[in-house]
Amino acid sequence: MRVTSLLAATAVLLSIAPAATARETVRIRDIQGTARVSPLVGRRVADVVGVVTGVRGYGSTRGFWFQDPEADADPRTSEGLFVFTGEQTPAVAVGDAVTVTGVVAEHYPTAEGETPETTPNQSVTELTGASWRITGRGSAPVEVLGPDSVPVEYAPQEGNIDKRPLEPERYALDFYESREGMVVRVDNARVVGPTDAHRALWVTSKPDQNANERGGTTYTGYTDPNSGRLRVESLGGDAFPAANVGDQLLGATQGPLDYSRFGGYVLAATRLGGHVPGGLRPETTRPQGRDELAIATYNVENLAAGADQARVDRLAEGIVDRLAAPDVVALEEVQDNTGPTDDGVVAADQTLRQLTDAIAAAGGPRYLWRQIDPRNNADGGQPGGNIRVAFLFNPARVSFVDRPGGDATTPVHPVAHGERVALSASPGRIAPTDPAWRDSRKPLVGEFLFRGAPVIVVANHFTSKGDDQPLHGRFQPPARVSAEQRAQQARLVRGFVDEVLAIDPAARVVVLGDLNDYGFSPALAPLTDGAALVPLAAELPPVERYSYVHEGNSQQLDHILVSRAVDADYDLVHTNAEFADQASDHDPQITRIRFWRP
The missing domain is CATH 3.60.10.10 (Endonuclease/exonuclease/phosphatase)
Structure with a gap:
């Protein structure tokens, strides 16, 4: 369950690290750090600069993503970050240049009966209790996920990987984490998981990865969970396509990279490729013979x-x-x-x-x-x-x-x-x-x-x-x-x-x-x-x-x-x-x- 009040959020943060009262001026990369858990968790940071790349204006997890347009040279540090505003729709738009002040938090999506300490899910680094100023307009770079972008090896096999230094060039989960909150794009994406009741579908950035003859991606062993899979949800109010496996989202599908307990990393799409049906039809078996x-x-x-x-x-x-x-x-x-x-x-x-x-x-x-x-x-x-x-x-x-x-x-x-x-x-x-x-x-x-x-x-x-x-x-x-x-x-x-x-x-x-x-x-x-x-x-x-x-x-x-x-x-x-x-x-x-x- 998402923490929606600042008081409750602060209580969770205090259980992770003591909150500091001093305001620090930092960049998004400093907040994200080189591991999954922020080195500044629990601290109040001031005047963090970036450009708004996506707005979630629905539900109890409203907020916006913003991204530093000037990346550093460290591939482990993400340049994107989510600002959590609870049930309040933030008054910002994509392209707004902003400076944000808030408390650094690690939000663990939890199922019923779980706590941030017990959930197996990864966390989302974010700012809570935030305020911001719009300083102008700008743009953020978009990273295209091609067939060779995401590593094939899925994750280090070392227990709890929360605080392990990221190796984005080696592991898929580390790669995605190093882009958490940043804008990513998949071009001409093939659908490998059909649209569900929650307006979500799955695509792959690796079209040849364990591809079956009907357009899907097959899970063939524990050591190969198909690292190219990515969940896609839409941030817009437009009609979401009823897509089947083997369909295509023609053109660019892009947006900030989020994380959910429902499938892991999510492309929160501000732009969806055009839905092109692949022509998949239900199969029919032959009748049995007399004998x-x-x-x-x-x-x-x-x-x-x-x-x-x-x-x-x-x-x-x-x-x-x-x-x-x-x-x-x-x-x-x-x-x-x-x-x-x-x-x-x-x-x-x-x-x-x-x-x-x-x-x-x-x-x-x-x-x-x-x-x-x-x-x-x-x-x-x-x-x-x-x-x-x-x-x-x-x-x-x-x-x-x-x-x-x-x-x-x-x-x-x-x-x-x-x-x-x-x-x-x-x-x-x-x-x-x-x-x-x-x-x-x-x-x-x-x-x-x-x-x-x-x-x-x-x-x-x-x-x-x-x-x-x-x-x-x-x-x-x-x-x-x-x-x-x-x-x-x-x-x-x-x-x-x-x-x-x-x-x-x-x-x-x-x-x-x-x-x-x-x-x-x-x-x-x-x-x-x-x-x-x-x-x-x-x-x-x-x-x-x-x-x-x-x-x-x-x-x-x-x-x-x-x-x-x-x-x-x-x-x-x-x-x-x-x-x-x-x-x-x-x-x-x-x-x-x-x-x-x-």
């Missing part, structure tokens, strides 16, 4: 009964048209009948009925469903929402084997059934009371029959990455505190698969869903170590493995893995994540298992 069992996974993003019918219809049309009506669909983020209302309701039959009715209305099959109601508020997600995984299946093509005994707390086990393997309960949940599933969705296991042959499907939604530190933060490498829980979950799912294969080594097993982690993450290694399960995305080049776009990084959170006995193809169907207009924030994916009649 192919099509199984898909789709995170439907907090779908609840009574949801906007237009959105439900779009999800339905996507399943029918884009996914060619799979025989089985594993859904993630299905909420209960009252959605986020925390009223003790856990049933989701109305939610699933609304979706399946819409699918039938769109020309698809009359899907049936199987799921298990969770205990109230035990599975994470929105409080009261009781999200869970669920199966839809087309009874005209595939049969569900119902076996009693599955409930919220009873574990399912594989059992011998003649020469084959079966489930002790179908549907059932894997080790639902194990601590690995604390405040997280439990895997749903179902036994299906296709052409008389059994297939065991394990639908998953692993715990989220919400508690992890950000890529752009002051702690490097960022702590991925949620990964251990996902690793525990992966071990339990893998243990279940191993039990299945111990009974029937030729069993057809499909493990799929939103695993909330990347294919290269050690947290998912328990699923892929050894020969039991094959990750189907491994068939694709690394830059094409993605189902989600976050902070301009196309990344793989959703997965399908199959046992060795499965003969299948695979398609990652890009229908949502790259687009400003989304039915869900995830892309679905599908596998088609091939069967041959004897």
